[in-house]
Amino acid sequence: MVTIIDRTLTSFDTAGMSARDLNHFCDLLFSCGVTKIELTPDLLARLGFPSSAASLRKWLGDRSFFLTRIFPISLDSSGMTKPQPLWKLEPNDLVEKNIPVSKLKSALSPHQKIRITGLEDLMNRDYPTIFKALLGSGAQTLDLCPSNHHHCAAAIALEWLLAGGTSISCAFANHHNLAPLEEVLMSLKLHQPDAFSGDLSVLSELCGLYEKCSGQPVAKMKAIIGADIFKVESGIHVDGVLKNPHTYEPFNPQTVGNQREIVLGKHSGRKSLLYKLNDPGLSEPTVHSILKQIKSRCTQLGRNLSDLELQTLASEVQNDKKIYC
């Protein structure tokens, strides 16, 4: 089974993050398929380990640690009640190495627990051979934590797992320029479904919590979690999506807690307009006039029209055909 480590909270300004938000953030990470959450010792007290927090802190020292989940065996023979998973702490004893590809092989020692960082330029190299050498190094644990400086980290992560790698480190929404967790999870779901069992429908909620706690907005067109990625405007795509959504969607929007939306803009056609207005009685000249106005206004505004704006515009055109036709 693949180990997916999330490192978002290690480089997060968590000072203002409430214990409730922190615990909820961790809950959502586990729900979407993360195996281990890497945390810094200062977060320990806010994670609900009250009685032993002081001794745990001493045990961990300055090391970061991993939060994992264990599932207690149910004592209820009827199987009606499932026990809640418990959180468990593990020290992070991965030795981090950031070394050039040319020196990778000589830098790895057998029986070590190693995390390799960097490697942003792997897509320009013979990465299958590099992965083969890494996997044959004899390391006890080999975690890859590719940097996203070349915008290829999710691809490197996926290729690593497809090649036989068993541990990958990421961070949510490209945080700290690491492989975007949500991209790695969805890629795994699509390309290696047997190795994935998370529920990605929580990503939308996770995204909202991330924005709230980090103060950083997630780009509207960010892969997997962007708010606008399932908005469809162009006539050609609307036509396809209305016939069968699968034509122009890589996965069902609900899979990631999002929903499809037909929006009107410069590239809309009559099918989109009729769909939005749901008024089969509209004459062709009226449809043409409304579309013309929509295109003009959207080009001027640089955005789509809201449903209210559309209704107002359609009424204006219908009430004053002399002006618009």
Place this chain on the structure above:
Amino acid sequence: MIKKYIVDTTLRDGEQSPGIAFTVREKVTIAKSLDALGVTRIEAGTPAIGKEECRAFEKIKLACQNAQIIGWNRMNRSDISQSIACGADIIHVCVPASDLLIREKLRQSRSQVLETLSTCAAAIHTANRELTIGLEDASRADWDFVIQLIETARDLGATTLRFSDTVGIMSPSLCKATISQIPANIDIEVHMHNDLGMAVANSIQGLRSGAKYADSTLFGIGERAGNCNLEHLLIATQGQLDFGISLDELQWRQADLKSIIYKNELLYA
């Protein structure tokens, strides 16, 4: 460094991004900047959209010194006639390649697709224009049919074959394996979408596996999660692939164009 070429589709696929819309003047400004930057081919839009789009095409054609201007078309004679009429150098015909699109969107059969494509190609040759053919949704298409379409494209005199990962689901290794299998007797162009965040990586693998052209857009704008981001592609291939485009120049030109592309700051967030 290995020489490769950029086909910029900011003005076509990029503009299809919800909320993004350009006036004629803005289209010309963007095209002039891309031309000055060294972009080889500019996909300037879809003339079939209407008169404004055709007007933009004519002005872009006059404004650009070096880049070839592509008119994008559905597999439709009427659309193609409009692209020819507004002076596009290259007439690109988009051919749905997957059975899903052929069946659900076109409501046609494979043989009808091949037949219509031949008719379209004949019209383009009659007008003495360069023909390029794009395989829409090729990454989900049956491989035997993809090969049949590629052979047909070559036989019909297409100079370039665009392989589109329309819904952005490919992995780099799949992209490498697929592009490597395409026969070498036609120029290959890769058109990668970013739904899994892999458009740059997939474009690199496509180019390293024999593709001559990569499609990209400014800021990576495009349907859903966008297209291959030109700036990111240049960053990722520095010292490896030569597109004849300076990264520094792209960055300052792109910064200058930002207020045109994102009239609404909320979209850029």
